[in-house]
Amino acid sequence: MLKTLFPTLGRVRFTVQILMLFLTVYGGALLGSYTVDRISQALPALSCAYDKMTGDHCILIVNQHQLHHRVGEALVKAQDITLKVFIPVAMSVGVFFMFFFLLNKAFCGWVCPLGTVQELLYRIGRRLGRPLNRLQPGNVGRVRPVKWLMLLVLVLALPTMAGMGVVSNELGDPFCQVCPSRIATTLLTADTEQIAVRTSTTVNFALGALGNAMFGFVVIAALAARQPFCRICPLLSWNALFQKLSPMRLVKKDAHEKCEKCGVCEKACPMDIHEIGTEFGKKAFHEDCTMCGRCAEYCPDDDVIQLKFFGFRLFGSSREHYKRRVRAETPEGAPKQRVIDVRVNKPKGENG
């Protein structure tokens, strides 16, 4: 008896089918376009969107429209971004990493033209008898953060902000505008264009004047102090970020029993890195190191400081090399035989 009161499942399904047929075919006419629009967004079904009275939209037309107008356009933009942003950035960063992986900071000590120009000027200063100015540990510590600030502001922040239109387009390459290497290397090719200060805008004029002032300062300072620009160079801080990744290393073994803490390596270091004489292990390979190798050349004890590539010793300090080196030049870079053993006799003319 009870069974006959409830319809069969087949009957219920048929009823639902008829109701849905009305909804999907005549829903627009029955419920009004606003309600239909709500329902179609919540319940996409297979009624045709071309049916003007429909109560919903077929999911397939929604899919096609979204792929056509949204996904397709987004892919074109993504392709554009890939070609115009990711690939160029990946290429330049990749090439930098390949170069850096092999050389580590030896780029500074062995390749960089501005590093070489500063070193040549310093040698000229020594031969002209200019007084040597060494930075004391306290002053070195105060200067060290500047290179990070230069990287952050001039190389990263301002160019990005210029690209976003937040600051003037003229600030797109502010470091290049003040970089003394730009002027030094072009002057070496007899090209004087780069010392001309553009007066078209205040920003151009300020950057050009600052660049020339920086160049003048570096030329004069390099006669009396070693590597003055390197202390604040953003490329040094950029390299320092990754210096632990390279197989090229400056190694001073942990608690090396032969190191007498004589301090000769500190005097030889053009970057006034005091840690090379007082520290061991990772702390001795400082973020300011340019891997010039002078500390290893002037350390008078065998194998205390080494230059290594993939763990292989390229050069190691030795008594013999030290003797040959000081016969030609003091650790501070003064020419000729003015010193026999700097641990006993201070070189003439040394202020530091």
Ligand code: SF4
């Ligand atoms: S610190 Fe800068 S200027 Fe100095 S050698 Fe390295 S890259 Fe060149």
Ligand code: SF4
């Ligand atoms: S020169 Fe050699 S022995 Fe002297 S402090 Fe430096 S690492 Fe030690």
Ligand code: SF4
């Ligand atoms: S620590 Fe040694 S290799 Fe590094 S900059 Fe100083 S002298 Fe050159």
